[in-house]
Amino acid sequence: MSESKRLAGEQAIEFVEDGMVVGVGTGSTVAYFIDALARIRDRIAGVVSSSEQSTARLRGHGIEVLDLNAAGPLPLYVDGADECDPQRRLIKGGGAALTREKIIAQASERFVCIIDPAKQVDVLGRFPLPVEVIPMARSLVAREILAASGGQPVWREGVVTDNGNWVLDVHGLRIADPVALEGALNQIPGVVCVGLFARRPADVVIVGGQPPRVLR
Numbered sequence: 001m002s003e004s005k006r007l008a009g010e011q012a013i014e015f016v017e018d019g020m021v022v023g024v025g026t027g028s029t030v031a032y033f034i035d036a037l038a039r040i041r042d043r044i045a046g047v048v049s050s051s052e053q054s055t056a057r058l059r060g061h062g063i064e065v066l067d068l069n070a071a072g073p074l075p076l077y078v079d080g081a082d083e084c085d086p087q088r089r090l091i092k093g094g095g096a097a098l099t100r101e102k103i104i105a106q107a108s109e110r111f112v113c114i115i116d117p118a119k120q121v122d123v124l125g126r127f128p129l130p131v132e133v134i135p136m137a138r139s140l141v142a143r144e145i146l147a148a149s150g151g152q153p154v155w156r157e158g159v160v161t162d163n164g165n166w167v168l169d170v171h172g173l174r175i176a177d178p179v180a181l182e183g184a185l186n187q188i189p190g191v192v193c194v195g196l197f198a199r200r201p202a203d204v205v206i207v208g209g210q211p212p213r214v215l216r
């Protein structure tokens with residue numbers, strides 16, 4: 001499986017152009033992208049990072065990490081996903097980095113998603129949907145999610161996001177209308193971010209393999 005992730009991560013380098021500031025996601029697939037990016041670090045203007053984990057790996061390679069407010073709109077964002085449907089809509093947040101990932105995806109002109117083949121599904125929801133919540137609202141949000149979706153929220157106990165918040169994983173969903181569910185869950189007070197990327201799906205998906213498949 002990690003060989004597929006490596007192939008997807010390395011293929012994404014094809015989308016990096018000279019002088020770019022590149023948005024960088026989080027996770028084991030992105031780690032391969034970061035390692036490949038290190039080999040061309042002198043050709044890029046820097047990166048914006050979606051997590052402390054990715055920032056550490058990027059800095060370890062001597063890649064300059066910029067602040068999104070200073071960098072402005074980005075030409076390219078490369079990130080992994082936990083599930084991907086045929087419309088390139090995603091579930092993300094298995095590594096609890098969903099909020100910063102969604103911010104950078106929104107700030108980017110082109111979102112290239114890198115996955116191994118096991119992440120492809122016809123209907124999103126087999127992977128429990130992560131939702132980042134303000135800690136004091138955890139129980140309220142869990143009740144509201146159950147009422148709104150029928151899914152079973154489970155607190156990812158012990159995990160604190162880079163933003164100081166907690167994560168609920170919503171089990172048992174079969175998401176027929178991802179855009180509607182993303183909007184509905186976003187309305188619940190105490191929800192910081194929903195790990196559904198349906199309103200801003202990926203523009204390109206690279207499925208790791210020999211050769212990698214590029215879906216647009």
Ligand SMILES: O=C[C@H](O)[C@H](O)[C@H](O)COP(=O)(O)O
Nearest residue numbers: 027028029093094095096097
């Ligand atoms: O919060 C984590 C991210 O959304 C990751 O991109 C996602 O969990 C996929 O991670 P991996 O590449 O390790 O399977």
